[in-house]
Amino acid sequence: MDWLALAFMQRALLAALITGVTAPAIGTYLVQRRLSLLGDGLGHLAVAGVGLAILTGTAPLPLAIVICVLGSIGIELMRESGRASGDVGLAILFYGGLSGGLLLAGLAGQGAGTLSAYLFGSLLTVATGDLWAIAGLGLVVLVVAVGLMPQLFTVSADEAFARSIGLPVRLLNILVVSLAAVTVTVSMRTVGLLLVSALMVVPVATANQVMIGFRRGLFASMGLGAIAAVTGTVGSFYLNTAPGSLIVVIAIVLFVLSWPLARAVQRRNRPIIEVTDDLPPVSHDLTEPHPHVHNEQCGHQPVQHAGHVDYIHDGHRHAAHGDHYDEH
């Protein structure tokens, strides 16, 4: 544990923790709106800001944030007006950002090597000033993502309804994408611009598998993101790799590990089919002697039937009646 005494590791770990919590928090809304890849595009766009900062000799974080936020607002307004429907415009914007960033860095006499610290993260690049900026911006993202959860959920789930109750839909949509842009940029020191989108999507997908409820999914994804970011950062110190790659690999491993758990959750929440013939059963056909007791766990599909529960067993319905089952 001697790495804990290293100042750069302390800063890197704090930055990773903040990223790990904020990226899935805002990513939850992107996934809900089926904009899972937006974070990836915004990461490409931020590269242009980094390139510009290298060329002009200024700090990369503020410039990257400005360019990324402006780009995200432009994308949202294009989406709202229906002009980005073919998503070719988005692709041009994103690849323009990546190539522009590389070009600007090249013009400054810096190659892709300098940029790779921003593309895949680096333990050594989190300066003390950066950490304050990361913490401040991360707090803003968290306050909005958690505090405005009901509003943001409603806008992402059902925009027409959100308008009909008078929510400021455009403002909330712009808020989500611009905070996503901030999150992406803030994460460039830890997971890096090319991999941050994974941290916005994968923990959300994992949480959606095992959690029921939007609120619980949101908090679970933040926890999963924090676990992946912190363990990935520590691991990359020992393996001497870029932290971004290990963070994302761990996030994906958590996703795969959640499959068996997810199957259990889904079994518990099978759809409840309502049988609506409304007629009480006229016959009283007894089943043959029954090998087990039907219940929530028996594996047979429960159905609602005229005020009681039947279980579908080999194509017919069994209803409990005293010590035996009736055929319904």
Place this chain on the structure above:
Amino acid sequence: MLVTSDRPPVIAADSVDVVLHGVPIIRGASLTVQPGELVAIMGNNGSGKTTLLRALLGLVPHRGSIELFGTPLNTFQDWRSIGYVPQRSSINVQQATVREVVASGRLGRRRPFVPETHADRTAINAGLEEVGLIDRAKNPFVRLSGGQQQRVLIARAIATGADLMLWDEPLAGVDQATQQLLAKVAGNLKAAGRTTVMVLHELGAFRALIDRSIVLVDGRVMPPGYRHHEHDHDHSDHDHDDHDHRAAHGGHEVDELPRPHLHRTGLEA
């Protein structure tokens, strides 16, 4: 039910045109809905009934005049008076619970960053109780049957506490039992003095409740009495409790409309 003249109409639309992607969908539609009425907007696929409902909410751009509760739509602010039920397919929730969906109905009345109040919780539970889904509150919305999902969306509209209900195709793809349940819910809202406008493909279980139907053909509102052979359509002197009488006369038999023009099918969604 006599219409009192001291209250403005809940909806007053005059010469409304809606053009979407260069195609005229609504042409010169005028309609008035009085407080407490239960009105059906009917018509074939592509006749523009969903678009008309969305225009009344300001969800699609329109020309002409629309007033809600006596206020022009572009200055209308009292959105908590509106209980909108969109078509089920427009909803995109992945893992949200039934309660979370219904709770969003309260957001017109809640301030940002302020937790649910006791009144919010009461309204949410009342909405769920009304549609018979209180025991499904913690279930994931997407795992419910189509009819149950429809009931959740109606519970959400009820939770708003709105005076004007706007329901888009509430009977689409729901079974007979659910139709009966929704008719009971609509009847309760009517008895409580709420106004309801619903887009319907057929009257179904709502037949006995509907005060009158507005029929759209090709984006135009048909004159009152269109296909209403046996019925005087002046609703001001209707005896709305006389359901049997109307049913005996075939009621509002617009279910049997011919389907001459299907060339705009799909533009409504």
